[in-house]
Structures are given as C-alpha cells and as structure tokens.
Amino acid sequence: MTRVRFVQRDGSEKCVELDRDVSVMLAAVRNGVSGIDGECGGCLDCATCHVYVDATQASSVLPPSDEELELLSAVSGERRPNSRLSCQLKSLAAIDELVVYVPETQS
Amino acid sequence: MSGLLIIGASYAGVQAALTARDAGYSQPITMVCDEDWLPYQRPPLSKDFLLGRTSEQNLVLRDNAFFENKQIELVLGHRAVGLDLGTRRVTLERGNDLAFDQLVFATGSRARRIAIPGADLDGVCYLRSASDAIELKARLAAAAEIVIVGGGFIGLEVAASAAKLGKKATVVEASSRLLERAVSPIVSDFLLDTHLQAGVDIRLNEVVASFEGASPRVTGVVLDSGVNIRADLVLVGIGGIANDELARTAGLNCTNGIVVDEHGRSAMPDIFAAGDCANHFNRFCESWIRLESVQNAQDQAKAAGLAIAGSQGPYESVPRFWSDQYDVKLQIVGLAGKYDRKAVRGSVDAGKFSVFYYRDDRLVAVDSINRPGDQMAARRLIARGVSPSPEQAEDPSFDLKSLVTGGDKAGVLPPDL
Ligand SMILES: Cc1cc2nc3c(=O)[nH]c(=O)nc-3n(C[C@H](O)[C@H](O)[C@H](O)COP(=O)(O)OP(=O)(O)OC[C@H]3O[C@@H](n4cnc5c(N)ncnc54)[C@H](O)[C@@H]3O)c2cc1C
Ligand code: FES
Numbered sequence: 001m002t003r004v005r006f007v008q009r010d011g012s013e014k015c016v017e018l019d020r021d022v023s024v025m026l027a028a029v030r031n032g033v034s035g036i037d038g039e040c041g042g043c044l045d046c047a048t049c050h051v052y053v054d055a056t057q058a059s060s061v062l063p064p065s066d067e068e069l070e071l072l073s074a075v076s077g078e079r080r081p082n083s084r085l086s087c088q089l090k091s092l093a094a095i096d097e098l099v100v101y102v103p104e105t106q107s
Numbered sequence: 108m109s110g111l112l113i114i115g116a117s118y119a120g121v122q123a124a125l126t127a128r129d130a131g132y133s134q135p136i137t138m139v140c141d142e143d144w145l146p147y148q149r150p151p152l153s154k155d156f157l158l159g160r161t162s163e164q165n166l167v168l169r170d171n172a173f174f175e176n177k178q179i180e181l182v183l184g185h186r187a188v189g190l191d192l193g194t195r196r197v198t199l200e201r202g203n204d205l206a207f208d209q210l211v212f213a214t215g216s217r218a219r220r221i222a223i224p225g226a227d228l229d230g231v232c233y234l235r236s237a238s239d240a241i242e243l244k245a246r247l248a249a250a251a252e253i254v255i256v257g258g259g260f261i262g263l264e265v266a267a268s269a270a271k272l273g274k275k276a277t278v279v280e281a282s283s284r285l286l287e288r289a290v291s292p293i294v295s296d297f298l299l300d301t302h303l304q305a306g307v308d309i310r311l312n313e314v315v316a317s318f319e320g321a322s323p324r325v326t327g328v329v330l331d332s333g334v335n336i337r338a339d340l341v342l343v344g345i346g347g348i349a350n351d352e353l354a355r356t357a358g359l360n361c362t363n364g365i366v367v368d369e370h371g372r373s374a375m376p377d378i379f380a381a382g383d384c385a386n387h388f389n390r391f392c393e394s395w396i397r398l399e400s401v402q403n404a405q406d407q408a409k410a411a412g413l414a415i416a417g418s419q420g421p422y423e424s425v426p427r428f429w430s431d432q433y434d435v436k437l438q439i440v441g442l443a444g445k446y447d448r449k450a451v452r453g454s455v456d457a458g459k460f461s462v463f464y465y466r467d468d469r470l471v472a473v474d475s476i477n478r479p480g481d482q483m484a485a486r487r488l489i490a491r492g493v494s495p496s497p498e499q500a501e502d503p504s505f506d507l508k509s510l511v512t513g514g515d516k517a518g519v520l521p522p523d524l
Binding site: 021022026029030031032034037039040041043044045046047067070071073074075076107 | 125129148150151154155165167168169170173176177401402405424427429431436438478479480482483484486487508
C-alpha cells in the first residue's frame with residue numbers, strides 16, 4: 001500500500017495510507033489534511049486540490065491530462081513544474097511513499 | 108454535556124465542526140443528522156454515481172476515525188424536532204434532549220414536491236440524498252422511458268446520465284429556455300443542442316398537469332397543452348426548499364432560509380446557520396440570497412466555525428458552481444443577476460467558450476463551457492474586483508491572468524472602478 005506524506009508550509013507533516021482506487025485528494029479530505037479542499041470531489045471542476053509533488057518523484061506519477069493542465073495553468077497558489085491536482089493522483093501502487101507539499105492557498 | 112451542537116452533518120455541518128476545532132474551540136462538539144450515512148458527497152449522485160462510475164464507498168467524505176480524532180461526536184440517524192432557545196436545548200425525535208452553548212443549523216435543503224394529480228404514484232421520484240440516488244439508480248436500470256420534470260441542474264444531469272445509459276429521456280421545462288435563472292441564453296441554447304444531439308427530447312414552455320398511472324405505477328405524464336408522454340419513471344427536479352422550519356418555529360428570523368450575517372450568525376449571538384439552509388447578504392450580487400452549492404456551504408461554515416472559536420474570518424468568497432453533463436463541463440463564477448453587457452470568449456461552435464457578464468462596466472460573473480482556464484482566471488478577477496475590458500475578454504490571445512498576477516500592473520483597474 002502506498003503512503004502519502006503531506007507536508008504543510010510550516011513544515012508539519014501528516015502520513016496517510018492510500019487505499020486502492022482512492023485519490024490523494026480523497027485521502028487528504030478523509031483524514032483532515034488542512035489546505036486541501038477537494039470541493040468538486042475529483043471532477044476536475046474546482047482546482048481546490050492543488051499540491052506540489054516532491055520534485056524527485058514528479059516523474060514517477062502519471063503525467064497530467066490536458067484538462068488537468070488547463071486547470072493547473074490558473075491555480076491560485078503559485079504554479080510550479082511539479083504542480084498537480086491531487087484528485088488525479090491515484091493508482092500509485094508502484095510507489096512506497098509519495099511526498100506532496102500543500103500550497104499556500106486553494107482559492 | 109453542552110458545547111457546540113450542529114444539526115446536519117453534510118458539507119456545512121462538517122466544515123463548521125472542523126474549522127471550530129482547528130481554530131482552537133475546546134468544548135465538546137456534537138453533530139446530529141437524520142441520515143444514517145457518514146458525511147458523503149452529493150454532487151456525484153446525479154452524475155458519476157448514477158452512471159455507475161463511483162461506488163457508494165467512494166461517496167463517503169469522512170469516516171468515524173476522522174471524527175474520533177478531532178473529538179467530534181457524531182450522532183447519526185437522529186432527527187432534531189424541537190428547539191428551545193430559552194433553555195438552550197434541542198429535542199431529538201426519539202425523545203432525548205441535547206443541551207448546547209452554541210448551535211449551528213446546517214440542515215440544508217430538500218427537494219420541492221410537486222402537487223398535481225398522480226404525484227403519489229409509484230415511480231415518481233426525487234433526488235436529494237444517497238438513498239434517493241440508490242433508489243433512482245435501481246429504477247433507472249429497469250426503466251425504458253423516463254420523464255424529467257424541470258430543466259434545472261439536477262434535471263439536466265439526470266437526463267444526461269439517463270441518455271448515456273441508453274434510456275429514452277424527456278425533459279419538461281416551464282420556461283422558454285434551460286437553466287433560465289442561472290445562465291445566459293447562449294449557454295442555454297448550447298446545452299439544449301447538446302441534449303438534443305444526445306437524443307434527449309426537450310419540451311420548453313410546457314407545464315406538467317398530472318401523472319397517469321395504472322395504480323400503483325406511473326405510466327405517463329400529461330402536459331397542460333394536452334400532450335401525453337409515456338413514462339415508466341419520473342424524476343421531479345423543480346428546485347429546493349430550505350430546511351428552516353425548526354429555526355422558524357423557535358422564533359429565529361427566516362426568509363427563504365435562516366437569515367445570517369457574514370459570520371453565519373443569526374440575530375441570536377450563539378446561533379448560527381450555514382449552507383443551503385441559510386440566507387445571507389452577498390456582496391457580489393448586492394442582495395440577500397440563499398445559495399445551494401458546495402462552495403457556499405463550506406465557505407460559509409468556515410466563517411461560522413471561526414466565529415464560534417472566537418476568531419474572525421467573514422464569508423466573502425465569490426460564489427461558484429459547476430455541472431457536468433456528457434462531456435460538457437459547465438462552470439459558473441459570480442452571479443450575473445441583472446447584467447447590462449456581455450462578451451464571449453472562445454468558440455460556441457467548437458463547444459469551448461466563456462461568457463463574461465458586466466454590470467456598470469464591472470465584471471460580475473463568468474460562465475464557462477469547457478474552458479476551465481478562463482474560469483480559474485475569472486475567479487481571481489472577480490474576487491479582486493479587477494475587470495478586463497469586454498474587448499480583452501473577447502480576445503483569446505489576451506492573457507486574463509496577466510491582470511491579476513504581478514499586482515498593480517498597468518491596465519489593472521482599481522477595485523472601486
Ligand atoms: C443531486 C445533486 C447534485 C448536486 N450537484 C452539485 C454540483 O455539481 N455542484 C455544487 O456546488 N453543488 C451541487 N449540489 C448542491 C450541494 O450538494 C448542496 O449545496 C450541499 O450539499 C449543501 O450542503 P449543506 O451541508 O448545506 O446541506 P445538505 O447537504 O443538504 O445537508 C443537510 C443535512 O442535514 C440533515 N438534516 C436536515 N434537517 C435535519 C434535522 N432536523 N435533524 C437532523 N438532521 C437534519 C439532512 O438530512 C442532511 O443530511 C447538488 C445537490 C444534489 C442533490
Ligand atoms: S477535487 Fe476538484 S479538481 Fe480536484
């Protein structure tokens with residue numbers, strides 16, 4: 001099972017186990033990770049699930065779809081090369097631990 | 108045991124509890140809800156859930172461990188039926204009382220019932236809760252012809268799902284266009300075309316007179332015009348009503364929802380309301396309004412949670428909403444209300460466009476069809492009171508974001524203009 005380590009801007013961390021079929025966004029919401037809203041439940045409508053995937057791991061997750069890229073182009077937190085919408089990060093069986101950083105703001 | 112009592116455990120209730128706790132509220136927090144389900148997501152009920160793309164399990168937003176961890180007591184399957192503001196007690200249906208120091212109404216809204224002959228027939232359904240959705244999904248699987256009363260968001264989403272499942276779907280709408288109160292005619296027409304192309308029959312300017320049945324089952328829908336449409340399933344989606352009776356009976360000011368200020372506070376200092384059941388003055392639409400959206404429920408509840416914890420953070424986000432029908436992503440930010448000018452960006456024919464609405468030269472709302480980038484930029488523009496000129500909005504090569512990144516660049520209008 002993959003573990004996700006959420007790192008807040010103040011450096012505090014929270015680790016969450018990721019069940020099959022569950023996205024990083026849903027795991028964050030279910031476990032009360034602050035700074036990830038996931039308003040639309042993963043329909044690619046809200047972009048309130050923005051995270052930065054650890055730069056060294058960015059290539060180990062599936063690349064974003066065009067739709068995700070379009071939303072990412074205008075997220076309210078700073079856009080970085082490793083920016084992702086966490087509702088699109090799932091099926092990460094090949095990774096033991098994914099580290100994601102929570103941005104300053106979601107909306 | 109007193110402390111904070113929250114009635115309703117959906118988006119607003121959960122957010123109020125969580126925000127209050129995270130902001131340092133240290134007294135007990137109890138949430139009562141008449142549904143048996145753990146807090147779950149409602150938007151997918153008419154979309155992915157009906158289509159079988161999301162399981163019941165994946166609807167759940169928070170589990171027991173979450174509430175235990177936050178020391179929030181969850182009382183599910185209990186309905187609040189009485190409120191005494193003097194003694195500060197809420198009575199549950201099954202008799203027991205709960206005392207409170209602060210109370211939050213997060214009771215949401217319910218589907219408006221239709222009052223016409225035949226409304227009680229078996230097969231006349233509504234969609235509000237997960238159990239409604241489970242029932243509708245099962246009935247839809249067995250049905251061939253579904254009639255949807257109401258061309259609003261829920262009606263159109265169910266029509267799209269039914270069409271995708273290969274059912275014959277007919278939408279009956281009383282006004283002259285779809286989503287009349289929410290979007291402009293361009294967007295209504297685009298959606299109409301999309302549904303017609305998917306094989307959905309849409310009857311505009313038509314009112315349903317009665318449902319016919321071979322008792323107990325519904326077999327058809329009769330319109331005022333005399334037309335009779337065969338149906339083995341009917342979904343009524345004619346809007347929502349605030350669940351504000353408990354508050355009203357206890358003496359709180361209610362006008363289409365419980366009237367609250369920018370902190371979600373009612374006229375009584377320790378009584379709050381948030382989400383679908385609350386009516387607030389929205390500075391973006393410059394009027395009192397009751398909104399039904401996840402964003403409104405969560406953001407308003409955050410303001411209430413902060414106020415309860417003795418902190419400050421008024422509710423002043425720009426309203427937003429979305430709807431998914433087929434592969435059409437409709438997103439709305441702001442409230443167009445009475446606009447006096449509009450500008451279209453992108454191509455209606457290509458099914459990718461945004462409509463920018465202006466009132467007194469100010470950008471007040473943007474509807475986007477499959478243009479999420481515009482929508483994201485528009486959220487920030489409206490929130491900061493920055494208006495691109497209609498010419499800039501219409502020019503697809505103009506970068507809307509450039510007006511909000513980099514602060515006060517040339518071309519950015521001060522918020523008061
Ligand atoms: C099918 C469907 C699709 C939707 N799609 C979208 C969408 O795409 N985007 C969007 O933004 N919004 C959408 N919405 C609207 C959104 O779901 C609501 O705005 C949101 O759920 C409001 O949250 P709330 O917490 O205010 O109220 P609710 O979610 O209505 O929750 C209130 C809860 O309180 C309970 N309750 C009420 N009275 C009592 C009582 N006396 N005692 C105990 N419990 C009580 C209710 O049973 C309910 O569980 C949709 C809604 C539906 C039904
Ligand atoms: S949860 Fe809405 S886009 Fe990811």
